[in-house]
Amino acid sequence: MINVGIVGGAGYTAGELIRILIHHPQVKISFIQSSSQAGLEVCSTHTDLVGNVDMLFAKDVDYNEADVLFLCMGHGRSKSFVDAIPTSFEGNIIDLSNDFRLNEDADGFVYGLPECNKEAIAKANKIANPGCFATAIQLALLPLANAALLNEVHIHAITGSTGAGQAPSATTHFSWRNNNASVYKSFSHQHLGEIGETMQQLQPGFRHDINFVPMRGNFPRGILASVYLDCDLSEEEALKLYNEYYSDQPFTHMVKSSPDVKQVVNTNKALVQVKKHNNKLHIISVIDNLVKGASGQAVQNMNIIYGLDEAMGLQLKSVAF
Structure with a gap:
């Protein structure tokens, strides 16, 4: 059994992580740490876990009780936490924040996008889990970058409110978000950095705008x-390229019909459609931002590190309706 510790256990990603791990046949959750909820029942915050989890949030824990630590803290907090972990800790760390995703910040962390870095993940003991937008967008582009066919890319992507985290804000509370849509961080989103680095990893010299x-x-x-993006491939050639690239990936599936969000919500799946329109190649990619875009991908990375079936504990069904 793999003993798991969860740090920052009160947020959305931690709740999804707990939900997945309690059904993982090779995992035992040793502790769920939360400074803000210490001493309270886990299911008092993650109410969907009533009847499934009989644990309290802990404040002070022995990290050596865990073989792997999942860090679910807010962005900017993981680095100081890692720096303060006792040197006696010899386990693995999977960080779900953006603190270690970029090369200049990696500090020994491997970027945990399995569809690109599986071999490196298998040898790593510290993983920087990708961002949610970054995951969806990269899965739309990886086959082209791998074939050195990327040029200037144009992306419009829409996300649900949970992508902004659990703490309410002016643009996440119900009365503003309901029956509404808005653009934000145009051409400057924080996930652009990790997307660009992966594209350059696969297509050295890539310097086009994303x-x-x-x-x-x-x-x-x-x-x-x-x-x-502009592309000289025919639709048949592009489909062959994508199908071959994802042929051995258990969660990324090529689809013929235009995919929708309900097909993937509550799952670790990514659905990708490729169509050609004149000289433009159009790719649609859909994921659940909390599962394939966060906690599910983190468990996928854990499975790879420990040599388990990559899909273990992640055979989840979408809500569909």
């Missing part, structure tokens, strides 16, 4: 990315 316009949707979870 034009990304993110949008807030009036739904809780899920991401749909609509990506297009």
Whole structure:
């Protein structure tokens, strides 16, 4: 059994992580740490876990009780936490923040996008889990970058409100978000850095613009990315390229019909569609931002590190309706 510790246990990603791990046949959750909820029942915060989890949030824990630590803290907090971990800790760390994703900040962490870095993940003991938008967009682009066919890219992508975290804000509370949509961080979203680095890893010398316009949707979870670029490949050639690239990936599936968010919500799946329109290649990618875009991908990375079936504990069904 793999003993797991969760740090920052009160947020959305931690709740999804707990939900997945309690059904993982090779995992025992040793502790769930939360400074803000210490001493309270875990299911008092994650109410969907009533009857499934009989644990209290802990404040002070022995990290050596865990073989792997999942860090679910807010962005900017993981680095100081890692720096303060006792040197006696010899386990693995999977960080779900953006603190270690970029090369200049990596500090020994491997970027945990399995569809690109599986061999490196298998040898790593510290993983920087990708961002949610970054996951959806990269899955739309990896086959092209691997074939050195990327040029200037245009992206419109929409995300559910859970992508902004659990703490309410002016643009996440119900009365503003419901029956509404808005653009934010045009051409400047924080995930552009990690996307660009992965594209350059696969296509050295890639220096084209990645034009990304993110949008807030009036739904809780899920991401749909609509990506297009100039491409000389025919639709048949592009489909062959994508099908071959993803042929051995258990969670990324090529689909013929236009995919929608409900097909992937509550799952670790990514659905990708490729279509050609004149000289434009149009790729649609959909994921659940809390699962494939966060906690599910983190468990996928854990499975790879420990040599388990990559899909273990992640055979989840979408809500569909």
